[in-house]
């Protein structure tokens with residue numbers, strides 16, 4: 001039991017350490033804080049006591065508190081903020097509190113939210129033609145239960161497409177169709193965990209809403225590998241002893257870099273030497289603008305890499321269509337996990353997508369959308385250069401978002417909050433870091449905004465931040 005009194009920091013967190021227990025103290029402390037977050041008792045944004053103060057209060061060494069905090073940061077429950085304090089992180093509650101605020105989407109007059117395709121451009125007519133053809137042509141027995149891998153027509157159409165466009169080495173027998181990347185990743189981590197995996201490496205920064213929560217649920221520890229302009233630091237990866245690495249080599253999420261060729265080869269060598277699996281998240285590389293295509297890492301090492309693709313950025317996230325190209329030994333176990341999860345993805349959607357691909361409609365859609373997104377990206381870069389010239393863009397060559405590093409006199413959280421108060425939605429990078437962020441930055445999604453709106457949004461942000469005396473008044477900018 002804690003030695004502290006009822007008004008202590010430990011009592012506020014409801015931490016009671018049992019020194020007679022065999023469970024290490026850092027794990028007891030971690031469990032108490034995790035429970036607090038999951039139950040909503042420690043709501044989003046709550047600042048935790050400084051490690052030194054809490055350690056003194058609990059009568060333990062500071063290392064116990066540091067270790068507990070670090071583990072919870074890795075799991076996504078907590079985040080380290082610049083200034084050295086630790087907060088309950090976004091999205092950490094596994095039991096959502098049913099307040100109206102929790103379910104109401106954020107409303108910003110201009111929202112640079114990232115991770116969205118422009119679904120208003122969904123190719124409805126071509127998709128409808130494919131649905132119609134499939135429904136007209138398939139025999140009734142195709143409506144029965146499927147095996148966990150999905151329909152052969154889609155395996156064939158996708159493997160052709162991926163080998164041609166993404167440089168994979170894919171054969172139909174290595175493919176499993178799943179409900180987006182999210183499910184593909186969950187199935188893989190489940191299979192790896194059942195096979196004895198204990199430690200997963202992720203990029204730092206990286207998405208906080210996929211690997212980290214699943215790993216926490218499965219009891220897998222998560223280690224961050226720092227990302228520079230050319231992708232992850234392979235020397236650090238070498239020291240992780242990870243059983244798997246989740247990687248976005250062709251367009252690092254969120255910073256937008258491309259894994260350098262020698263680093264790609266080094267990752268493949270690391271996986272071969274250690275027997276670890278690389279889970280390649282290839283989420284948006286079809287949209288590339290000023291550079292030659294970067295082939296998938298899977299093409300370099302098909303027995304070490306599980307390639308994961310998704311239609312969420314190219315078509316629409318609501319389709320929930322994703323696919324895995326797997327090393328031979330994982331095909332059976334992942335297909336079984338898929339059956340256990342949901343008995344297979346909907347057959348009509350799979351056959352429709354197969355028809356859409358085989359008839360070249362997917363290529364046509366990408367050809368149509370690429371210049372649309374490119375113009376939006378260019379509008380954003382132009383507006384940043386004009387109104388916020390000391391914001392440094394990065395990761396601009398591909399995808400549907402870019403990052404801007406902030407000048408050193410601006411605090412990221414303050415910028416995000418000021419923007420929100422002025423009706424501009426833009427996210428900060430800090431929440432995606434496992435460790436202390438080296439630098440403040442913003443993520444600008446541009447895929448769903450018209451060019452004039454993008455320009456107006458950046459101009460308004462500059463005005464809100466008081467960065468530019470000569471900003472054109474918003475009214476002088478034509479509405480989109």
Ligand SMILES: Cc1ncc(COP(=O)(O)O)c(C=O)c1O
Pocket residue numbers: 115179180181182183207248253281283309310311312317321322
């Ligand atoms: C890094 C990353 N990978 C993959 C995805 C796609 O996930 P899903 O296919 O589950 O929609 C996203 C979506 O935002 C993402 O940000």
